Every structure is written in C-alpha cells, then in structure tokens.
Amino acid sequence: MTTKTKKCETMNYKTKEIETALLKKGFKVDRKRHHKYYTFSPHGEKSKIITFTSHGNVEYGGKLLSKMRRQLFLRLRSI
Numbered sequence: 001m002t003t004k005t006k007k008c009e010t011m012n013y014k015t016k017e018i019e020t021a022l023l024k025k026g027f028k029v030d031r032k033r034h035h036k037y038y039t040f041s042p043h044g045e046k047s048k049i050i051t052f053t054s055h056g057n058v059e060y061g062g063k064l065l066s067k068m069r070r071q072l073f074l075r076l077r078s079i
Helices: 003-010 015-024 062-071
Strands: 012-015 027-032 035-040 050-054 059-061
Touching: 012 015, 012 062, 015 027, 015 035, 015 050, 015 059, 050 062, 059 062
Parallel strands: none
Antiparallel strands: 012 059, 027 035, 035 050
C-alpha cells in the first residue's frame, strides 16, 4: 500500500462538499427515492458516468469515497 492510498483512506469529505464539487464539474443532479443521482452531462448529453449520494450520510471517506472515485473514473488527484 502506497502513502497516497493510505492518505485517501483516512480523508473524509462532507456530503455537501462532494455534491458541490460534482455540480461544478458538470454533473446534473436527479433526486430519486432516498438518493441523489449525479450524471455527467457534457454538452447536455447523458453519459454512463454516474454516481449517487445518500442524504443519510454526513461524510464520505475510506471505502465509500474510493468506490465513488472509481464510478466517476477519477484519479486520486482529481478529487
């Protein structure tokens, strides 16, 4: 395990920070049921890049943040 991987596992982000960052990067929000779904929409077109947040989570960190990063095809530095 590298230092960068360890650092990512111990970092926590508030749900609001993640949602704001996704919107700034061009994601569109769709509120369905218990989750908010975020779909990347370059030029108004839907893509297969999608993730979601649950309003029950106050912070994301460790495994959840890592799964979200993979869903969005982001590298560690892109977060």
